[in-house]
Amino acid sequence: MEISEKAPAKLNFSLDTPFRHQNGEPEWKMVMIAVDLADYVHIQTLPNSHKITVSTDSGFLPSDQRNLAYQAAKMLRDKYQINEGVAITIDKNIPVAAGMGGGSSDAAAVLRGLNKLWQLGLSRKELAEIGLKIDSDVPFCIYSEPALVTGKGEIVTPIGPLPPLKIIIAKPRDSVSTPSILRKINYDKIKHQDVDAVVCAIKSQDYATMVTKMGNTLESITAERHPEILKIKEKMLQFGCDAAQMSGSGPTVFGVCQKASRAQHIYNSLRGFCKEVYIVSPYNLDQQTCF
Ligand code: ATP
Numbered sequence: 001m002e003i004s005e006k007a008p009a010k011l012n013f014s015l016d017t018p019f020r021h022q023n024g025e026p027e028w029k030m031v032m033i034a035v036d037l038a039d040y041v042h043i044q045t046l047p048n049s050h051k052i053t054v055s056t057d058s059g060f061l062p063s064d065q066r067n068l069a070y071q072a073a074k075m076l077r078d079k080y081q082i083n084e085g086v087a088i089t090i091d092k093n094i095p096v097a098a099g100m101g102g103g104s105s106d107a108a109a110v111l112r113g114l115n116k117l118w119q120l121g122l123s124r125k126e127l128a129e130i131g132l133k134i135d136s137d138v139p140f141c142i143y144s145e146p147a148l149v150t151g152k153g154e155i156v157t158p159i160g161p162l163p164p165l166k167i168i169i170a171k172p173r174d175s176v177s178t179p180s181i182l183r184k185i186n187y188d189k190i191k192h193q194d195v196d197a198v199v200c201a202i203k204s205q206d207y208a209t210m211v212t213k214m215g216n217t218l219e220s221i222t223a224e225r226h227p228e229i230l231k232i233k234e235k236m237l238q239f240g241c242d243a244a245q246m247s248g249s250g251p252t253v254f255g256v257c258q259k260a261s262r263a264q265h266i267y268n269s270l271r272g273f274c275k276e277v278y279i280v281s282p283y284n285l286d287q288q289t290c291f
Contacts, residue, residue, distance in 0.1 A: 076110075
């Protein structure tokens with residue numbers, strides 16, 4: 001049996017960390033959204049095998065147990081004692097180690113897909129709890145709809161659709177290691193974000209307030225090592241974005257505006273400064289299972 005799942009990239013419209021847990025992990029308070037830049041994850045169950053295989057069209061990715069999609073299949077199989085192999089093929093479109101949660105989204109797609117193929121009947125909340133053991137972004141990726149995300153990433157509260165908008169994404173050449181940025185957070189110095197104000201603005205479809213309240217606490221930490229982030233952000237604002245900021249731990253920068261024609265103008269102008277630029281829309285949840 002087989003299924004194909006769309007695995008959309010995520011962006012952080014607001015990202016804050018109120019404190020660090022005793023085990024060193026950050027407590028998160030974030031507004032996350034999914035966009036229609038997506039990987040495609042094809043999952044096939046193999047009744048006469050016990051192997052889990054992952055193949056991708058990206059030369060950069062591990063295809064063994066270091067791949068988050070592999071970990072997802074193994075975790076679900078072990079937990080429910082399923083005696084089958086799984087073959088996973090990933091068509092990779094989301095830039096790797098970019099702050100867009102590509103690996104987490106692939107893992108979430110495997111959990112969703114196998115939940116259907118093995119008829120486990122698990123709720124999104126149950127899948128999110130399993131996914132948290134893989135990465136803090138996996139629970140959100142199970143939902144892939146605008147949400148307030150708290151705890152270590154496992155408390156996902158949908159907040160309804162975004163006001164109409166277009167998003168321009170620019171991926172600088174550098175890759176960023178998330179753990180190395182998280183280790184650098186100094187809780188006495190960081191500038192906190194008004195995450196609740198962004199939630200409120202989205203719930204009331206108040207685009208103007210939303211763009212003034214967006215922000216990312218990790219941006220200044222990553223930008224110290226990757227100053228290109230601030231340059232791209234400045235260009236986005238100069239070319240007409242209403243807000244621009246880094247996503248996750250970076251280095252991807254995104255900006256928002258309301259009109260498609262303006263987004264196209266910003267896209268064209270940015271292409272001179274950054275090779276990898278995309279125009280995207282918020283993700284449409286109805287298109288999650290492809291066929
Ligand atoms: P994070 O969720 O940690 O912020 P990110 O969005 O910045 O991550 P990813 O593209 O998820 O970045 O990659 C992070 C790391 O995970 C990379 O080192 C990559 O090799 C590894 N990885 C494992 N499996 C995958 C996968 N299926 N897709 C992308 N990266 C993967």
